[in-house]
Amino acid sequence: MDRRPEAPPARLSRFARRQEAAGVCPAGREVKAARRKALPGDRVAPESLPVRVSNPDKVFWPDEGYTKLDLVRFYDFIFPKLKPWMKDRLISLKRCPNGLAGKCFFQKEKPDSMPADTPTKRIVHENGIRNYVVGGKKETQLALANLGCIAVHVWGARAPSPRQPDWLCFDLDPDSGKFADAARAGVRVKSALDALKLVSFAKTSGKKGLHVFVPIRVGPDADEVRWFAEVLGTKLATAYPRELTMEGSIAKRKGRVYLDPFRNGFAQTVVSPFCVRRFPRAPISTPLEWSEVKPTLDPGVFNISTFEARLAKPDPWADFWKSRQDLKPAIAALQRL
Known part of the structure; x- marks a missing residue:
């Protein structure tokens, strides 16, 4: 897993700082930017997504005004291109529940809140056993994004032969x-x-x-x-x-x-x-x-x-x-x- 230090939390936009100072909402949570650029995922209705997005309006990129829902919808849009690079690969989760305005943490074990049919692979390490999420399904990827997994951290090998990279x-x-x-x-x-x-x-x-x-x-x-x-x-x-x-x-x-x-x-x-x-x-x-x-x-x-x-x-x-x-x-x- 990547052990390099985390990027420092992002500075809040001027608009977000005004909201926080006014007591409207705490930084990195329900902060809303006044305007943002149009995104390809805007064409996707939230109710049509295969997962329910919790706190969809939580701002992940304060300066740009992009929300958690924007992230999930972008992955819905890009998934046909992303799928070949995730299919059958074990995934280590880097969860950033407050986007840029907060800290992140790593997780190897499949979260209990993931869909029940999420594919997993059991790997025995020296320090214990982990059940890794295996990529390839759109529902899996959108559920990970909903948990604050902004990036997709994949193994170099696939689940059938985890010690042999391709x-x-x-x-x-x-x-x-x-x-x-x-x-x-x-x-x-x-x-x-x-x-x-x-x-x-x-x-x-x-x-x-x-x-x-x-x-x-x-x-x-x-x-x-x-x-x-x-x-x-x-x-x-x-x-x-x-x-x-x-x-x-x-x-x-x-x-x-x-x-x-x-x-x-x-x-x-x-x-x-x-x-x-x-x-x-x-x-x-x-x-x-x-x-x-x-x-x-x-x-x-x-x-x-x-x-x-x-x-x-x-x-x-x-x-x-x-x-x-x-x-x-x-x-x-x-x-x-």
């Missing part, structure tokens, strides 16, 4: 907080993967980072996949020490981009493509063409108010699952270097 992931985290640095690092990672004859795909993290995915054939254990990511990342950090680092300690990164390999470990997660992030503007983790991975790109332009226009363009990841590759030759090549 993708490799590099999570590029810029210490500077600038997407431009992550974009430059992404190009470095792509070049290294190209040299190993591995096809890769890029997406925004939805915040300031970049995710580089490699579709792989099921086979290697999660430990082998993580080893590959660690060793390749170490070689890249050695080759470009002023730009890249494998330092887990934030204090030691010193403005460099962290090539996080641990999203590939057993039971670790990464946010799925097409999911919403807990960040200003309600951005989406968006699949990119490699030609779009430029320092000038603002990942925040892909958000719940603009994403319908993005969907009108060809999907850069349309061939992802057709590009599954055998990782073993690349592992062998890396061992020889």
Whole structure:
């Protein structure tokens, strides 16, 4: 699970602060913004949703005025694109019941309030047994959003073979907080993967980072996949020490981009493509063409108010699952270097 620190609670909008000062309602709860942009989910009547939304008017993004209902309806709208990335995958829940204006907590066990027929997978860990939610049903995803799960944190493996991932992931985290640095690092990672004859795909993290995915054939254990990511990342950090680092300690990164390999470990997660992030503007983790991975790109332009226009363009990841590759030759090549 992602152990990185939470983003600080968002500042309330001027309108929300006025309401709170007037005693109308406490921050992060029933605060209503005066105006907000039209969203694709607005066309969905709340009563037509497969789940009942509790506290639908609770504001999750104070500056934009987006509510919990807006989040649930967006997931209803985007689910056909999201489903392939959730289907049969175990999900770790990151629940943010007050949106940006509050704290979040992680949960592995399926909540009792989820629909009775929610698919689960029993996993035995050293510290106990957990029954993880398994994605793939719209009702499951909307119920998670109703519980404050803004993003979708998925395993790299599917329920039938939880120790065998079907993708490799590099999570590029810029210490500077600038997407431009992550974009430059992404190009470095792509070049290294190209040299190993591995096809890769890029997406925004939805915040300031970049995710580089490699579709792989099921086979290697999660430990082998993580080893590959660690060793390749170490070689890249050695080759470009002023730009890249494998330092887990934030204090030691010193403005460099962290090539996080641990999203590939057993039971670790990464946010799925097409999911919403807990960040200003309600951005989406968006699949990119490699030609779009430029320092000038603002990942925040892909958000719940603009994403319908993005969907009108060809999907850069349309061939992802057709590009599954055998990782073993690349592992062998890396061992020889």
